[in-house]
Amino acid sequence: MPTPQLTILAVDDEPNMRRLLEISLRQAGYRALSAGNSREALEIIQQQQIDLVLSDLHMPGMNGLQLLGTLRKVHEHLPFIMVTAQGEIKTAVEAMKLGASDYILRPFELETLEVAIEKALAIKRMQQENTFFRETQLPDVTGLIGNSPAMHSLKQMIQQVAPERATVFIVGETGTGKELVAKALHEASPRKSALFVAVNCAAIPAEMLESELFGHEKGAFTGAIKERIGKFELASGGTLFLDEITEMPIQLQSKLLRVLQENVVEKLGSNRQIPLDVRVVAATNRDPIQAVQEGKLREDLYYRLNVVQLQLPPLRERRDDIGLLADFFAGKRQQRLSEQARLCLQQYAWPGNVRELENILERAAILAGQQPIQAQHLPADISQHPSETATETASAAESNMLSIPRTTEAMEKRLITQALETCQGNKTKAARLLEISERSLWNKLNQYGLR
Structure with a gap:
């Protein structure tokens, strides 16, 4: 049950619909306010703390799109859900590009409304967290922590590549921060005011990935009960990040290649071509050449993606950055490291890279409570003595485990x-x-x- 303090403003020129929305919102546990037109809505927003706006598209005077555009000039992150009728998908796309959190089609069930609201409020929370993270924690404009030569080289490459539209292929082990680098490219580019859309090709079932990327028309296949906007169309004007690209089904890779070559996309069930202006950034934790040889990645797609390749160094190859990262992650929980714990972290191999370091320090901070993080708060394979690490290293060298x-x-x-x-x-x-x-x-x- 959502907290009663959250206030949602329903905007609709039809009194019966306003009343229905008020009742539905109160049943969902929210404080409900209503406005009969956009001007009235703007006055309420100026006078009260509003957590989300739910607005009809068609209203006399200033319509829903105009209300959204006006709000975005002052309230950049105020969640906004557009209510549209069936067959107005183009307008819904326009609303999303203007910054709407979501849209719902009439007629809708109460459950559909609740899900859309919860999603929009969750996105707002993430935006607030990201803004705080970017403005108060990150040491430079790229958001990448590290002063090692490898990181200086990576940051320089990002600054050189970001202004261009060329596709970028990010290669790095699991946990090295491939999505963070993709976001840094986006934020340093002229596209930063548009959407950054990320798709994990391994996390989406193969039979759903095509629809997720390209969208579909209503009735395109069994279960396609309404038109869907694909991630390519949603990211138009911005950046599309395709993570774990080598996990994409090989037959879908040929369709992706065509989209990249022609800069147009066709939804499933449609022959209408939609022009695109998208900067594509792909990533893999595999050796891309080996993936081509193993049939995991089409060779022609590899060359199309690999216009610029960014190699992310594993954490074990930039040990000078471990201390900076450790202090940063501990600081997020208002914690600090003892020298003994710091020494243990410096000597560990970090097979899971930065992600593993963050997770381990989160666990250690919980175990340490209000005290500084000590070696005993770290996992046993990290808190071992330096002499043991040296012995293991020598043994590894002898057995070719380097x-x-x-x-x-x-x-x-x-x-x-x-x-x-x-x-x-x-x-x-x-x-x-x-x-x-x-x-x-x-x-x-x-x-x-x-x-």
């Missing part, structure tokens, strides 16, 4: 095994803990014979 593929495989096996033990064999929970898709987890279980 081989990155072998070491990575061993670390992945250990992390997967630990996650499954922690989650008592539940694959869905283990995948969530490992921050990979369940499909990727099953692939790795088969690859390493851990099933």
